[in-house]
Amino acid sequence: MTQNIYDNEGFFAGYAKLPRSVEGLDGAPEWPTLRAMLPKLDGLRVVDLGCGFGWFCRFAHEAGARQVTGFDVSEKMLARARETSDGAIAYRQADLETLALPKGSVDLVYSSLALHYLANLEHLMTEVHRALVPGGSLVFSVEHPMYTAPGHPGWSRDADGRFAWPVNRYFEQGERSTDWLAKGVIKQHRTVATYLNLLLRLGFTLDKIEEWGATAADVAAHPDWAGADERPSFLLVSARR
Amino acid sequence: MTQNIYDNEGFFAGYAKLPRSVEGLDGAPEWPTLRAMLPKLDGLRVVDLGCGFGWFCRFAHEAGARQVTGFDVSEKMLARARETSDGAIAYRQADLETLALPKGSVDLVYSSLALHYLANLEHLMTEVHRALVPGGSLVFSVEHPMYTAPGHPGWSRDADGRFAWPVNRYFEQGERSTDWLAKGVIKQHRTVATYLNLLLRLGFTLDKIEEWGATAADVAAHPDWAGADERPSFLLVSARR
Numbered sequence: 001m002t003q004n005i006y007d008n009e010g011f012f013a014g015y016a017k018l019p020r021s022v023e024g025l026d027g028a029p030e031w032p033t034l035r036a037m038l039p040k041l042d043g044l045r046v047v048d049l050g051c052g053f054g055w056f057c058r059f060a061h062e063a064g065a066r067q068v069t070g071f072d073v074s075e076k077m078l079a080r081a082r083e084t085s086d087g088a089i090a091y092r093q094a095d096l097e098t099l100a101l102p103k104g105s106v107d108l109v110y111s112s113l114a115l116h117y118l119a120n121l122e123h124l125m126t127e128v129h130r131a132l133v134p135g136g137s138l139v140f141s142v143e144h145p146m147y148t149a150p151g152h153p154g155w156s157r158d159a160d161g162r163f164a165w166p167v168n169r170y171f172e173q174g175e176r177s178t179d180w181l182a183k184g185v186i187k188q189h190r191t192v193a194t195y196l197n198l199l200l201r202l203g204f205t206l207d208k209i210e211e212w213g214a215t216a217a218d219v220a221a222h223p224d225w226a227g228a229d230e231r232p233s234f235l236l237v238s239a240r241r
Numbered sequence: 242m243t244q245n246i247y248d249n250e251g252f253f254a255g256y257a258k259l260p261r262s263v264e265g266l267d268g269a270p271e272w273p274t275l276r277a278m279l280p281k282l283d284g285l286r287v288v289d290l291g292c293g294f295g296w297f298c299r300f301a302h303e304a305g306a307r308q309v310t311g312f313d314v315s316e317k318m319l320a321r322a323r324e325t326s327d328g329a330i331a332y333r334q335a336d337l338e339t340l341a342l343p344k345g346s347v348d349l350v351y352s353s354l355a356l357h358y359l360a361n362l363e364h365l366m367t368e369v370h371r372a373l374v375p376g377g378s379l380v381f382s383v384e385h386p387m388y389t390a391p392g393h394p395g396w397s398r399d400a401d402g403r404f405a406w407p408v409n410r411y412f413e414q415g416e417r418s419t420d421w422l423a424k425g426v427i428k429q430h431r432t433v434a435t436y437l438n439l440l441l442r443l444g445f446t447l448d449k450i451e452e453w454g455a456t457a458a459d460v461a462a463h464p465d466w467a468g469a470d471e472r473p474s475f476l477l478v479s480a481r482r
Contacts (some may be wrong), residue, residue, distance in 0.1 A: 146387060146408060149472075152399045156407050159393045166397050166405030167387060168471035171454055191473075192433055193452045206447045211434045213412050230409035231390075232432075 002097055002118050003186040006052075006074035014181035016080075024055040030141060030212040030234050034112065037208055037238040039137045041065045044107035047131070049096055049124070049140075050114025054081030057089045060110070071099060096124050101131035111140040113234070116148060116187050119175075122198060129202045132241040138204065139239075144211060144232040148176055148189040155227045163227030192235060199239050210236040243338055243359050244427040247293075247315035255422035257321075265296040271382060271453040271475050275353065278449055278479040280378045282306045285348040288372070290337055290365070290381075291355025295322030298330045301351070312340060337365050342372035352381040354475070357389060357428050360416075363439060370443045373482040379445065380480075385452060385473040389417055389430040396468045404468030433476060440480050451477040 005011050019027030025035075042064035048056050051070025061068045071094040072078050078091045085091065097120045109128045115121060128138055147153070149170040158164045173194060176187050196206065211232035219225045246252050260268030266276075283305035289297050292311025301309045312335040313319050319332045326332065338361045350369045356362060369379055388394070390411040399405045414435060417428050437447065452473035460466045 146411075150399070150405065151401060151403060152405075156397060158391070158407060158409060162392060162409055164391065164393075164407035164409040166399060166407040168399060168403055168405040170387075170452075170472045171470065191452055193450045196447070196450045200447065200449060206437070206441060208441060209434045209437045211411075211432050229412065231411045 002073070002095065004073045005117075005182060005185050006072075007076050008182050011182035011185070012074075012076050020055075021053060024053075025059055028112070029214065029218060030236065033210050033212050034139065034141055034236050037139050037210065037236060038110070039108060039139075041108070045105065046108045046110060047071065047101065047106050049099075049109065049111040049128075050117075051081060051091065052077045052112075052114075054085060054089065054091060056110060056112060057081070057091070058084070060108075061089055065108075071096065099124060099127060101127055103130050104133050106131045106136060107133055108137045108139065113141055113143065115140055116142040116190070119188055121188070121190070125198055125202055129204065129241055134241055136241045137207075137238065138199070138241070139237070141212070141234050141236045142195065143187065144235045145170065145190060145192050145195075146231055147233055148187055153178065163230050165227065165231045195235065195237065199237070204239040204241060207238040207240055208236075209238075212236055243314070243336065245314045246358075246423060246426050247313075248317050249423050252423035252426070253315075253317050261296075262294060265294075266300055269353070270455065270459060271477065274451050274453050275380065275382055275477050278380050278451065278477060279351070280349060280380075282349070286346065287349045287351060288312065288342065288347050290340075290350065290352035290369075291358075292322060292332065293318045293353075293355075295326060295330065295332060297351060297353060298322070298332070299325065301349075302330055306349075312337065340365060340368060342368055344371050345374050347372045347377060348374055349378045349380065354382055354384065356381055357383040357431070360429055362429070362431070366439055366443055370445065370482055375482055377482045378448075378479065379440070379482070380478070382453070382475050382477045383436065384428065385476045386411065386431060386433050386436075387472055388474055389428055394419065404471050406468065406472045436476065436478065440478070445480040445482060448479040448481055449477075450479075453477055 025031045041060050044065045045067040046060045046065045048070040051072050057068045057070040069090045081091045149167050151169050155163045156166050173190050176189050177184050212234040213232045214228035216229050219229045266272045282301050285306045286308040287301045287306045289311040292313050298309045298311040310331040322332045390408050392410050396404045397407050414431050417430050418425050453475040454473045455469035457470050460470045
Protein backbone atom coordinates (compact mmCIF):
# COMPACT_ATOMS: atom_id res chain seq x y z
CA MET A 1 0.00 0.00 0.00
CA THR A 2 1.11 3.53 -0.71
CA GLN A 3 2.76 5.45 2.11
CA ASN A 4 0.50 8.11 3.63
CA ILE A 5 3.19 10.67 4.36
CA TYR A 6 0.69 13.53 4.47
CA ASP A 7 -0.59 12.37 7.86
CA ASN A 8 2.97 12.54 9.25
CA GLU A 9 2.96 15.55 11.64
CA GLY A 10 6.24 17.03 10.43
CA PHE A 11 5.47 16.53 6.76
CA PHE A 12 1.99 17.99 7.12
CA ALA A 13 3.28 21.03 9.00
CA GLY A 14 5.86 21.67 6.28
CA TYR A 15 3.43 21.01 3.45
CA ALA A 16 0.84 23.35 4.95
CA LYS A 17 3.35 26.21 4.67
CA LEU A 18 4.18 25.75 0.98
CA PRO A 19 2.96 28.51 -1.36
CA ARG A 20 0.67 25.99 -3.09
CA SER A 21 -0.96 25.22 0.28
CA VAL A 22 -1.26 28.81 1.48
CA GLU A 23 -2.03 30.58 -1.79
CA GLY A 24 -3.82 27.71 -3.51
CA LEU A 25 -3.66 27.16 -7.25
CA ASP A 26 -1.97 30.51 -7.88
CA GLY A 27 0.84 29.42 -5.56
CA ALA A 28 1.60 26.47 -7.86
CA PRO A 29 3.83 27.66 -10.68
CA GLU A 30 2.67 24.92 -13.08
CA TRP A 31 -1.03 25.76 -12.58
CA PRO A 32 -1.44 28.05 -15.63
CA THR A 33 -0.05 25.29 -17.85
CA LEU A 34 -2.25 22.62 -16.28
CA ARG A 35 -5.30 24.88 -16.37
CA ALA A 36 -4.86 25.41 -20.10
CA MET A 37 -5.14 21.63 -20.58
CA LEU A 38 -8.55 21.39 -18.86
CA PRO A 39 -11.86 21.18 -20.68
CA LYS A 40 -14.54 23.79 -19.94
CA LEU A 41 -15.71 22.83 -16.43
CA ASP A 42 -19.24 24.21 -16.60
CA GLY A 43 -21.76 21.41 -16.00
CA LEU A 44 -19.16 18.65 -15.59
CA ARG A 45 -19.00 15.91 -12.96
CA VAL A 46 -15.46 16.20 -11.65
CA VAL A 47 -13.29 13.89 -9.57
CA ASP A 48 -10.00 15.08 -8.03
CA LEU A 49 -7.60 12.28 -7.09
CA GLY A 50 -5.37 13.45 -4.25
CA CYS A 51 -7.37 16.61 -3.64
CA GLY A 52 -5.33 17.76 -0.63
CA PHE A 53 -6.71 20.98 0.80
CA GLY A 54 -9.36 21.10 -1.93
CA TRP A 55 -8.13 24.10 -3.88
CA PHE A 56 -8.93 22.55 -7.26
CA CYS A 57 -12.28 21.21 -6.06
CA ARG A 58 -13.31 24.74 -5.09
CA PHE A 59 -12.02 26.07 -8.39
CA ALA A 60 -14.09 23.48 -10.29
CA HIS A 61 -17.16 24.19 -8.18
CA GLU A 62 -16.84 27.94 -8.78
CA ALA A 63 -16.35 27.32 -12.50
CA GLY A 64 -19.76 25.68 -12.62
CA ALA A 65 -19.00 21.98 -12.31
CA ARG A 66 -22.27 20.31 -11.38
CA GLN A 67 -20.70 17.70 -9.11
CA VAL A 68 -17.27 17.73 -7.49
CA THR A 69 -15.73 14.91 -5.47
CA GLY A 70 -12.29 15.11 -3.93
CA PHE A 71 -10.51 11.95 -2.79
CA ASP A 72 -7.47 11.91 -0.57
CA VAL A 73 -5.74 9.39 1.64
CA SER A 74 -4.96 12.02 4.27
CA GLU A 75 -7.60 12.71 6.92
CA LYS A 76 -5.65 15.78 7.98
CA MET A 77 -5.88 17.29 4.52
CA LEU A 78 -9.53 16.39 4.10
CA ALA A 79 -10.36 17.95 7.47
CA ARG A 80 -8.81 21.20 6.27
CA ALA A 81 -10.59 20.94 2.92
CA ARG A 82 -13.97 20.45 4.58
CA GLU A 83 -13.46 23.55 6.78
CA THR A 84 -13.60 25.76 3.72
CA SER A 85 -16.40 23.92 1.94
CA ASP A 86 -20.09 24.81 2.09
CA GLY A 87 -21.00 21.18 1.52
CA ALA A 88 -21.38 21.43 -2.24
CA ILE A 89 -18.15 19.48 -2.65
CA ALA A 90 -17.88 15.87 -1.45
CA TYR A 91 -14.56 15.10 0.22
CA ARG A 92 -13.86 11.41 0.77
CA GLN A 93 -11.03 9.52 2.37
CA ALA A 94 -9.71 6.85 0.02
CA ASP A 95 -6.66 4.79 -0.77
CA LEU A 96 -6.26 5.57 -4.48
CA GLU A 97 -4.78 2.11 -5.05
CA THR A 98 -8.07 0.43 -4.21
CA LEU A 99 -10.52 3.20 -5.15
CA ALA A 100 -13.70 2.12 -6.92
CA LEU A 101 -15.78 4.59 -8.94
CA PRO A 102 -19.18 4.01 -10.54
CA LYS A 103 -18.96 3.20 -14.25
CA GLY A 104 -19.60 6.13 -16.61
CA SER A 105 -20.18 8.55 -13.75
CA VAL A 106 -17.50 11.20 -14.37
CA ASP A 107 -16.75 13.80 -17.07
CA LEU A 108 -13.32 14.91 -15.82
CA VAL A 109 -10.76 13.19 -13.65
CA TYR A 110 -8.10 15.55 -12.39
CA SER A 111 -5.00 14.84 -10.33
CA SER A 112 -2.19 17.14 -9.30
CA LEU A 113 1.14 15.72 -8.14
CA ALA A 114 -0.37 12.65 -6.51
CA LEU A 115 0.00 9.71 -8.90
CA HIS A 116 3.78 9.38 -8.47
CA TYR A 117 3.12 8.22 -4.90
CA LEU A 118 1.16 5.17 -6.07
CA ALA A 119 2.87 1.80 -6.32
CA ASN A 120 -0.01 0.41 -8.39
CA LEU A 121 -1.03 2.99 -10.96
CA GLU A 122 -2.57 0.55 -13.42
CA HIS A 123 -5.42 -0.34 -11.08
CA LEU A 124 -6.37 3.30 -10.63
CA MET A 125 -6.08 4.20 -14.31
CA THR A 126 -8.23 1.21 -15.25
CA GLU A 127 -10.82 2.45 -12.76
CA VAL A 128 -10.56 6.01 -14.13
CA HIS A 129 -11.12 4.79 -17.68
CA ARG A 130 -14.18 2.81 -16.56
CA ALA A 131 -15.55 5.75 -14.58
CA LEU A 132 -15.21 8.29 -17.38
CA VAL A 133 -17.97 8.77 -19.92
CA PRO A 134 -16.91 8.33 -23.56
CA GLY A 135 -15.18 11.58 -24.49
CA GLY A 136 -14.49 12.31 -20.82
CA SER A 137 -11.14 13.86 -19.85
CA LEU A 138 -8.22 12.87 -17.71
CA VAL A 139 -5.84 15.71 -16.83
CA PHE A 140 -2.99 15.13 -14.41
CA SER A 141 0.46 16.19 -13.32
CA VAL A 142 3.23 14.08 -11.78
CA GLU A 143 6.83 14.72 -10.91
CA HIS A 144 8.76 14.40 -14.16
CA PRO A 145 10.60 11.08 -14.62
CA MET A 146 13.84 12.98 -15.19
CA TYR A 147 13.28 14.46 -11.75
CA THR A 148 12.40 11.22 -9.96
CA ALA A 149 14.98 8.94 -11.62
CA PRO A 150 18.32 9.73 -9.96
CA GLY A 151 19.67 7.70 -7.10
CA HIS A 152 21.14 10.92 -5.68
CA PRO A 153 18.92 13.77 -6.87
CA GLY A 154 20.68 17.12 -6.84
CA TRP A 155 22.42 19.70 -8.97
CA SER A 156 25.88 19.60 -10.48
CA ARG A 157 27.65 22.20 -12.62
CA ASP A 158 28.79 21.82 -16.20
CA ALA A 159 32.07 23.07 -17.67
CA ASP A 160 30.58 26.56 -17.98
CA GLY A 161 29.48 26.58 -14.33
CA ARG A 162 25.89 26.15 -15.39
CA PHE A 163 23.52 24.00 -13.33
CA ALA A 164 22.88 20.49 -14.62
CA TRP A 165 20.72 17.64 -13.27
CA PRO A 166 22.56 14.31 -13.40
CA VAL A 167 20.14 11.56 -14.43
CA ASN A 168 20.67 7.90 -13.78
CA ARG A 169 18.61 4.81 -12.88
CA TYR A 170 16.07 6.05 -15.44
CA PHE A 171 15.06 2.51 -16.38
CA GLU A 172 14.97 1.23 -12.79
CA GLN A 173 11.32 1.90 -12.19
CA GLY A 174 9.93 1.72 -8.70
CA GLU A 175 10.53 3.11 -5.28
CA ARG A 176 12.65 6.17 -4.53
CA SER A 177 13.12 7.43 -1.01
CA THR A 178 13.78 11.16 -0.66
CA ASP A 179 13.99 13.56 2.22
CA TRP A 180 11.52 16.34 1.44
CA LEU A 181 9.73 17.95 4.40
CA ALA A 182 10.26 14.63 6.20
CA LYS A 183 12.78 11.80 6.05
CA GLY A 184 12.04 8.78 3.87
CA VAL A 185 9.26 10.08 1.65
CA ILE A 186 8.50 7.23 -0.77
CA LYS A 187 7.77 8.06 -4.40
CA GLN A 188 7.51 5.80 -7.44
CA HIS A 189 9.71 6.45 -10.44
CA ARG A 190 8.24 5.63 -13.85
CA THR A 191 9.51 6.56 -17.30
CA VAL A 192 7.66 8.98 -19.57
CA ALA A 193 6.94 6.05 -21.89
CA THR A 194 5.46 4.03 -19.01
CA TYR A 195 3.00 6.78 -18.11
CA LEU A 196 1.94 7.36 -21.71
CA ASN A 197 1.81 3.73 -22.80
CA LEU A 198 -0.31 2.80 -19.78
CA LEU A 199 -2.93 5.32 -20.93
CA LEU A 200 -2.72 4.22 -24.57
CA ARG A 201 -3.02 0.54 -23.60
CA LEU A 202 -6.15 1.28 -21.57
CA GLY A 203 -7.75 2.97 -24.57
CA PHE A 204 -7.13 6.63 -23.80
CA THR A 205 -6.33 9.06 -26.61
CA LEU A 206 -3.57 11.52 -25.78
CA ASP A 207 -4.42 15.18 -26.36
CA LYS A 208 -1.42 17.07 -25.02
CA ILE A 209 1.79 16.49 -23.09
CA GLU A 210 3.64 19.24 -21.27
CA GLU A 211 6.98 19.12 -19.52
CA TRP A 212 6.89 21.93 -17.03
CA GLY A 213 10.05 23.67 -15.92
CA ALA A 214 10.64 27.05 -14.37
CA THR A 215 11.48 29.94 -16.68
CA ALA A 216 14.59 32.07 -16.34
CA ALA A 217 12.30 34.80 -14.95
CA ASP A 218 10.95 32.40 -12.30
CA VAL A 219 14.47 31.56 -11.22
CA ALA A 220 15.45 35.23 -11.09
CA ALA A 221 12.44 35.88 -8.82
CA HIS A 222 13.13 32.84 -6.59
CA PRO A 223 16.85 32.45 -6.00
CA ASP A 224 16.26 29.11 -4.22
CA TRP A 225 14.92 27.72 -7.50
CA ALA A 226 18.36 28.05 -9.12
CA GLY A 227 18.69 25.39 -11.82
CA ALA A 228 14.97 24.68 -12.10
CA ASP A 229 14.88 26.19 -15.59
CA GLU A 230 17.43 23.63 -16.85
CA ARG A 231 15.21 20.53 -16.86
CA PRO A 232 11.52 19.67 -16.35
CA SER A 233 10.12 19.28 -12.83
CA PHE A 234 6.65 18.04 -13.79
CA LEU A 235 5.01 15.99 -16.50
CA LEU A 236 1.48 17.14 -17.40
CA VAL A 237 -0.85 14.98 -19.48
CA SER A 238 -4.25 15.56 -21.00
CA ALA A 239 -6.08 12.52 -22.39
CA ARG A 240 -9.58 11.53 -23.41
CA ARG A 241 -11.51 8.31 -23.03
CA MET B 242 18.77 24.36 -44.60
CA THR B 243 19.83 21.29 -42.72
CA GLN B 244 23.52 20.45 -42.69
CA ASN B 245 24.39 17.50 -44.94
CA ILE B 246 27.13 16.04 -42.79
CA TYR B 247 26.81 12.62 -44.40
CA ASP B 248 28.54 13.87 -47.55
CA ASN B 249 31.53 15.01 -45.48
CA GLU B 250 34.36 12.57 -46.36
CA GLY B 251 35.52 12.00 -42.81
CA PHE B 252 32.02 11.64 -41.38
CA PHE B 253 30.98 9.27 -44.14
CA ALA B 254 34.07 7.11 -43.70
CA GLY B 255 33.42 6.86 -39.97
CA TYR B 256 29.70 6.28 -40.39
CA ALA B 257 30.28 3.54 -42.95
CA LYS B 258 32.22 1.57 -40.33
CA LEU B 259 29.54 1.66 -37.62
CA PRO B 260 27.89 -1.68 -36.81
CA ARG B 261 24.55 -0.30 -38.06
CA SER B 262 26.19 0.47 -41.42
CA VAL B 263 28.10 -2.78 -41.78
CA GLU B 264 25.63 -5.23 -40.25
CA GLY B 265 22.45 -3.35 -41.14
CA LEU B 266 19.36 -3.40 -38.95
CA ASP B 267 20.75 -6.13 -36.70
CA GLY B 268 23.70 -3.85 -35.94
CA ALA B 269 21.35 -1.24 -34.49
CA PRO B 270 20.60 -2.14 -30.88
CA GLU B 271 17.24 -0.31 -30.89
CA TRP B 272 15.99 -2.15 -34.00
CA PRO B 273 14.04 -4.92 -32.20
CA THR B 274 12.12 -2.25 -30.27
CA LEU B 275 11.45 -0.17 -33.37
CA ARG B 276 10.51 -3.24 -35.40
CA ALA B 277 7.89 -4.20 -32.82
CA MET B 278 6.21 -0.82 -33.39
CA LEU B 279 5.77 -1.36 -37.16
CA PRO B 280 2.54 -2.47 -38.81
CA LYS B 281 2.58 -5.62 -40.95
CA LEU B 282 4.49 -4.52 -44.05
CA ASP B 283 2.96 -6.91 -46.58
CA GLY B 284 1.31 -4.96 -49.39
CA LEU B 285 2.13 -1.51 -48.00
CA ARG B 286 3.48 1.53 -49.82
CA VAL B 287 6.44 2.55 -47.68
CA VAL B 288 8.52 5.73 -47.51
CA ASP B 289 11.80 5.87 -45.56
CA LEU B 290 12.92 9.39 -44.61
CA GLY B 291 16.70 9.43 -44.27
CA CYS B 292 17.14 5.95 -45.72
CA GLY B 293 20.93 5.99 -45.61
CA PHE B 294 22.36 2.77 -47.02
CA GLY B 295 18.85 1.41 -47.56
CA TRP B 296 18.84 -1.34 -44.97
CA PHE B 297 15.24 -0.69 -43.92
CA CYS B 298 14.08 -0.26 -47.52
CA ARG B 299 15.41 -3.72 -48.34
CA PHE B 300 13.83 -5.13 -45.18
CA ALA B 301 10.45 -3.64 -46.17
CA HIS B 302 10.79 -4.91 -49.74
CA GLU B 303 11.63 -8.42 -48.53
CA ALA B 304 8.71 -8.28 -46.10
CA GLY B 305 6.35 -7.82 -49.04
CA ALA B 306 5.87 -4.04 -49.20
CA ARG B 307 4.42 -3.33 -52.65
CA GLN B 308 6.26 -0.03 -53.10
CA VAL B 309 9.32 1.25 -51.27
CA THR B 310 10.86 4.70 -51.66
CA GLY B 311 13.93 5.81 -49.75
CA PHE B 312 14.79 9.50 -49.48
CA ASP B 313 18.11 10.83 -48.31
CA VAL B 314 20.00 14.09 -48.60
CA SER B 315 23.30 12.27 -49.06
CA GLU B 316 24.29 11.25 -52.58
CA LYS B 317 27.09 9.14 -51.14
CA MET B 318 24.65 7.10 -49.09
CA LEU B 319 22.17 6.76 -51.94
CA ALA B 320 24.93 5.57 -54.28
CA ARG B 321 25.75 2.81 -51.81
CA ALA B 322 22.07 1.97 -51.36
CA ARG B 323 21.54 1.66 -55.10
CA GLU B 324 24.50 -0.73 -55.46
CA THR B 325 22.64 -3.34 -53.46
CA SER B 326 19.22 -2.78 -55.00
CA ASP B 327 17.72 -4.71 -57.88
CA GLY B 328 15.68 -1.67 -58.88
CA ALA B 329 12.55 -2.63 -56.96
CA ILE B 330 13.29 0.12 -54.47
CA ALA B 331 13.29 3.79 -55.52
CA TYR B 332 16.10 5.80 -53.94
CA ARG B 333 15.77 9.57 -54.30
CA GLN B 334 17.92 12.46 -53.25
CA ALA B 335 15.89 14.99 -51.27
CA ASP B 336 16.18 17.72 -48.70
CA LEU B 337 13.65 16.51 -46.13
CA GLU B 338 12.88 20.11 -45.17
CA THR B 339 11.36 20.82 -48.57
CA LEU B 340 10.19 17.33 -49.55
CA ALA B 341 6.83 17.06 -51.26
CA LEU B 342 4.90 13.80 -51.37
CA PRO B 343 1.69 13.05 -53.27
CA LYS B 344 -1.41 13.25 -51.09
CA GLY B 345 -2.73 9.95 -49.77
CA SER B 346 -0.01 7.96 -51.50
CA VAL B 347 1.68 6.18 -48.56
CA ASP B 348 0.70 3.54 -45.99
CA LEU B 349 3.79 3.74 -43.79
CA VAL B 350 6.32 6.51 -43.25
CA TYR B 351 9.42 5.29 -41.45
CA SER B 352 12.43 7.24 -40.26
CA SER B 353 15.41 6.11 -38.23
CA LEU B 354 17.61 8.66 -36.44
CA ALA B 355 17.20 11.34 -39.08
CA LEU B 356 14.56 13.82 -37.89
CA HIS B 357 16.74 15.36 -35.15
CA TYR B 358 18.91 16.82 -37.92
CA LEU B 359 16.04 18.90 -39.32
CA ALA B 360 15.68 22.53 -38.34
CA ASN B 361 12.12 22.63 -39.71
CA LEU B 362 10.33 19.48 -38.62
CA GLU B 363 6.82 20.90 -38.84
CA HIS B 364 6.96 21.24 -42.60
CA LEU B 365 7.96 17.61 -43.04
CA MET B 366 5.43 16.25 -40.55
CA THR B 367 2.65 18.24 -42.23
CA GLU B 368 3.70 16.70 -45.53
CA VAL B 369 3.83 13.21 -43.97
CA HIS B 370 0.32 13.62 -42.57
CA ARG B 371 -0.95 14.71 -45.99
CA ALA B 372 0.84 11.86 -47.75
CA LEU B 373 -0.46 9.13 -45.46
CA VAL B 374 -3.75 7.42 -46.16
CA PRO B 375 -6.27 7.56 -43.27
CA GLY B 376 -5.14 4.88 -40.83
CA GLY B 377 -1.63 5.01 -42.26
CA SER B 378 1.34 4.75 -39.89
CA LEU B 379 4.26 6.92 -38.92
CA VAL B 380 7.05 5.12 -37.05
CA PHE B 381 10.28 6.94 -36.26
CA SER B 382 13.24 7.17 -33.94
CA VAL B 383 15.24 10.24 -32.93
CA GLU B 384 17.98 10.89 -30.44
CA HIS B 385 16.26 11.25 -27.08
CA PRO B 386 15.82 14.84 -25.87
CA MET B 387 17.60 13.97 -22.63
CA TYR B 388 20.53 12.96 -24.81
CA THR B 389 20.52 16.02 -27.08
CA ALA B 390 19.81 18.68 -24.43
CA PRO B 391 23.10 19.24 -22.56
CA GLY B 392 25.48 22.02 -23.45
CA HIS B 393 28.34 19.68 -22.57
CA PRO B 394 27.12 16.14 -23.21
CA GLY B 395 29.06 13.54 -21.27
CA TRP B 396 29.04 11.31 -18.22
CA SER B 397 29.56 12.21 -14.60
CA ARG B 398 29.55 9.96 -11.53
CA ASP B 399 27.14 10.09 -8.63
CA ALA B 400 28.02 9.69 -4.94
CA ASP B 401 28.07 5.90 -5.39
CA GLY B 402 30.46 6.15 -8.35
CA ARG B 403 27.63 5.28 -10.70
CA PHE B 404 27.41 6.89 -14.15
CA ALA B 405 24.97 9.78 -14.49
CA TRP B 406 24.09 12.01 -17.45
CA PRO B 407 23.90 15.67 -16.45
CA VAL B 408 21.00 17.34 -18.25
CA ASN B 409 20.68 21.06 -18.78
CA ARG B 410 19.40 23.46 -21.46
CA TYR B 411 16.41 21.10 -21.84
CA PHE B 412 14.06 23.96 -22.68
CA GLU B 413 16.50 25.72 -25.02
CA GLN B 414 15.32 24.08 -28.17
CA GLY B 415 17.37 24.39 -31.32
CA GLU B 416 20.84 23.83 -32.58
CA ARG B 417 23.46 21.72 -30.81
CA SER B 418 26.91 21.25 -32.26
CA THR B 419 28.67 18.01 -31.35
CA ASP B 420 31.82 16.30 -32.44
CA TRP B 421 30.79 12.80 -33.51
CA LEU B 422 32.74 11.23 -36.38
CA ALA B 423 33.45 14.80 -37.52
CA LYS B 424 33.75 18.20 -35.89
CA GLY B 425 30.70 20.45 -35.73
CA VAL B 426 27.88 18.02 -36.47
CA ILE B 427 24.68 20.06 -36.14
CA LYS B 428 21.65 18.49 -34.50
CA GLN B 429 18.38 20.03 -33.34
CA HIS B 430 17.30 19.60 -29.74
CA ARG B 431 13.56 19.37 -29.09
CA THR B 432 11.72 18.32 -25.93
CA VAL B 433 9.69 15.11 -25.74
CA ALA B 434 6.57 17.28 -25.46
CA THR B 435 7.50 19.18 -28.63
CA TYR B 436 7.82 15.99 -30.67
CA LEU B 437 4.56 14.53 -29.37
CA ASN B 438 2.50 17.72 -29.44
CA LEU B 439 3.56 18.44 -33.02
CA LEU B 440 2.08 15.09 -34.05
CA LEU B 441 -1.08 15.59 -31.98
CA ARG B 442 -1.59 19.10 -33.37
CA LEU B 443 -1.33 17.79 -36.93
CA GLY B 444 -4.04 15.23 -36.21
CA PHE B 445 -1.99 12.10 -35.57
CA THR B 446 -3.10 9.62 -32.92
CA LEU B 447 -0.25 8.29 -30.78
CA ASP B 448 -0.04 4.49 -30.54
CA LYS B 449 3.15 3.87 -28.59
CA ILE B 450 6.16 5.70 -27.22
CA GLU B 451 9.41 3.98 -26.34
CA GLU B 452 12.49 5.40 -24.67
CA TRP B 453 15.31 3.14 -25.71
CA GLY B 454 18.34 2.65 -23.53
CA ALA B 455 20.93 -0.07 -23.40
CA THR B 456 20.39 -2.91 -20.93
CA ALA B 457 22.91 -3.91 -18.28
CA ALA B 458 23.67 -6.94 -20.48
CA ASP B 459 24.38 -4.66 -23.48
CA VAL B 460 26.78 -2.63 -21.40
CA ALA B 461 28.52 -5.75 -20.11
CA ALA B 462 29.00 -6.91 -23.72
CA HIS B 463 30.22 -3.47 -24.94
CA PRO B 464 32.49 -1.88 -22.34
CA ASP B 465 32.57 1.35 -24.38
CA TRP B 466 28.82 1.72 -23.79
CA ALA B 467 29.39 2.20 -20.04
CA GLY B 468 26.59 4.37 -18.68
CA ALA B 469 24.23 3.84 -21.61
CA ASP B 470 21.86 1.83 -19.42
CA GLU B 471 21.36 4.80 -17.08
CA ARG B 472 19.26 7.02 -19.37
CA PRO B 473 17.54 6.79 -22.76
CA SER B 474 19.51 7.29 -25.95
CA PHE B 475 16.59 7.24 -28.38
CA LEU B 476 12.94 8.23 -28.48
CA LEU B 477 10.77 5.94 -30.62
CA VAL B 478 7.25 6.90 -31.64
CA SER B 479 4.47 5.08 -33.41
CA ALA B 480 1.50 7.14 -34.58
CA ARG B 481 -1.42 6.83 -36.97
CA ARG B 482 -3.09 9.32 -39.27
